[in-house]
Amino acid sequence: MSETIYSGLKQLGGATVLPESPDKAELERVQNPQADVAYNVRFTAPEFTSLCPMTGQPDFAHLVIDYVPGDWLVESKSLKLYLGSFRNHGAFHEDCTVSIGRRLAGFLAPLWLRIGGYWYPRGGMPIDVFWQTGPMPAGVWIPDQGVPPYRGRG
Numbered sequence: 001m002s003e004t005i006y007s008g009l010k011q012l013g014g015a016t017v018l019p020e021s022p023d024k025a026e027l028e029r030v031q032n033p034q035a036d037v038a039y040n041v042r043f044t045a046p047e048f049t050s051l052c053p054m055t056g057q058p059d060f061a062h063l064v065i066d067y068v069p070g071d072w073l074v075e076s077k078s079l080k081l082y083l084g085s086f087r088n089h090g091a092f093h094e095d096c097t098v099s100i101g102r103r104l105a106g107f108l109a110p111l112w113l114r115i116g117g118y119w120y121p122r123g124g125m126p127i128d129v130f131w132q133t134g135p136m137p138a139g140v141w142i143p144d145q146g147v148p149p150y151r152g153r154g
Contacts, residue, residue: 005031012077018084022099025082027107028075035071038111040142042066043076045083052122053090060120061093064145065104067113068137074108093119097129105133112137118147126150 012028019025045063052059063083067074082103086096097117105113114132126149136142 005033012075016077016081018087019081020085020088022082022085022089022103025085026078027082027103028078029072029108030075032069032071032073035069038068038137038140040066040068040140041073042143043074043079045080048083048086048117050086050096051088051090053092056090059093059122061096062118062120062147063097063100064116064118064147065100065113066115066142066145067104067108068111068140068142070109070111072108072110074104079104093117093122093127094129098131101131101133112140116145116147118150121150 008028043063043065045061045065048061048063050059050061051057083100086100089096091099097115100117101113101115104110104115110133112133112135114130114136117129119127119129128149
């Protein structure tokens with residue numbers, strides 16, 4: 001078999017175990033075969049979970065990650081495992097959201113990245129957290145993240 005941009009991947013196509021923590025999660029990337037074109041990639045994680053660092057109770061969020069890739073694309077299974085590793089990780093909403101954005105930005109060196117963390121209420125108050133690397137690039141279609149504000153019951 002000849003070498004491809006996918007040859008170095010370790011997690012895709014095989015059995016994997018959820019990493020113990022975000023620090024132990026291994027993100028993987030592949031060369032962007034369309035690096036000469038500016039386009040948006042969106043990942044949505046509507047069932048993201050982490051733990052409250054004070055109570056140990058679960059916190060739930062709907063994450064939306066948009067990025068305009070440069071030379072690299074994140075491999076989606078490694079991203080899913082990384083996000084899943086927060087399931088037993090204690091941190092506030094702000095720390096989880098910004099940490100994910102910063103790690104992806106550092107790992108991929110995208111032209112632009114933003115993350116929206118739409119957290120479900122804790123103590124009756126939803127906390128939404130937004131982070132991006134800089135101004136939205138011109139000429140790239142980047143739709144609204146489409147997550148309505150929390151409206152409670154009814």
